[in-house]
Amino acid sequence: MTAATEATEAVVAHRPILAMTAAVALVAAFALPVSATAPSNDDSASPRIIGSIPFAHSQDTTDATADSTDPGYCFAPEFGTDSATVWFNYTAAESGPLGATTFGSDYDTTLYVGTPTGAGGMDVLACNDDIRTLQAAVRFDAEAGETYLFAVGQSIFSGQPGSNLTFNLDVGPAAQVVDLRVDPVGSISDRTVTFRGTVGCSAEATLGSVVVAELTQNRGAKQALGVDFLDVAGCPGAAIPFAIEVPSEVGKFKAGPATAQFIYAACNDFECGNETIELAVTLKKQK
Numbered sequence: 001m002t003a004a005t006e007a008t009e010a011v012v013a014h015r016p017i018l019a020m021t022a023a024v025a026l027v028a029a030f031a032l033p034v035s036a037t038a039p040s041n042d043d044s045a046s047p048r049i050i051g052s053i054p055f056a057h058s059q060d061t062t063d064a065t066a067d068s069t070d071p072g073y074c075f076a077p078e079f080g081t082d083s084a085t086v087w088f089n090y091t092a093a094e095s096g097p098l099g100a101t102t103f104g105s106d107y108d109t110t111l112y113v114g115t116p117t118g119a120g121g122m123d124v125l126a127c128n129d130d131i132r133t134l135q136a137a138v139r140f141d142a143e144a145g146e147t148y149l150f151a152v153g154q155s156i157f158s159g160q161p162g163s164n165l166t167f168n169l170d171v172g173p174a175a176q177v178v179d180l181r182v183d184p185v186g187s188i189s190d191r192t193v194t195f196r197g198t199v200g201c202s203a204e205a206t207l208g209s210v211v212v213a214e215l216t217q218n219r220g221a222k223q224a225l226g227v228d229f230l231d232v233a234g235c236p237g238a239a240i241p242f243a244i245e246v247p248s249e250v251g252k253f254k255a256g257p258a259t260a261q262f263i264y265a266a267c268n269d270f271e272c273g274n275e276t277i278e279l280a281v282t283l284k285k286q287k
Helices: 003-013 015-030
Strands: 048-050 055-060 083-091 096-101 109-116 122-129 137-142 147-154 164-171 178-182 185-189 192-201 208-219 222-231 237-247 256-267 272-285
Touching: 055 083, 083 164, 096 109, 109 137, 122 137, 122 147, 147 164, 178 256, 178 272, 192 208, 192 256, 192 272, 208 237
Parallel strands: 048 083, 185 272
Antiparallel strands: 055 164, 083 147, 096 137, 096 164, 109 122, 109 147, 178 192, 185 192, 192 237, 208 222, 208 256, 222 237, 256 272
């Protein structure tokens, strides 16, 4: 018997085994995936109930789904709804500010708070996306006895279908209200103009408190421009004094009239309070 004949007989003898192996491989290649199980708080009709605060909860949202009653994307509802939404429910024990966050999550989250509607969704009171890197936070003033819904979604701008969520709810800070006052007379020294004033803010500015000044002076065909930023400490507080020095980046400032824009912003983990004022100012040489 030749080697070729032996090889042929071996293939014939093992043909049933080869056929079975091929069939198993084919079934495996086209097998339907195992149905994913959505989390128990996957929609607004079955939210996870929050009994008391402070509250912290972690869960995997990979298999969470979206629903037609979900709120539209926070900053542009016309873009559609987020994916992988999960829901929470809390009845406020007392009136006052509350703060919810997704800090500690490892994916791009969005966060909404509102009151339930008869259609199964919510009337949104506040929402947020990316206040701290990819995590979200909302602050709102709760009323005792009122029930609030929270929806956490996967941002429509991320292709990731959910991941490891950490949802937190606790007493929040007071609303951030700011006040900015500026003396309209600026003092010129060399190529710098100094303005003085006061700022005030009602809540802690954990992410910073800053004054921005932009000064413009037109003198016929000549123009002088300058901008400066000043970090302000002491927030919260009322009438916190500041002095901001605006260097001339184009041209040179002279004694006389000018225009200025001043901006004050104080930001925390939940919101920024800001105020902008436009002033006709007078520049005077420093004595």
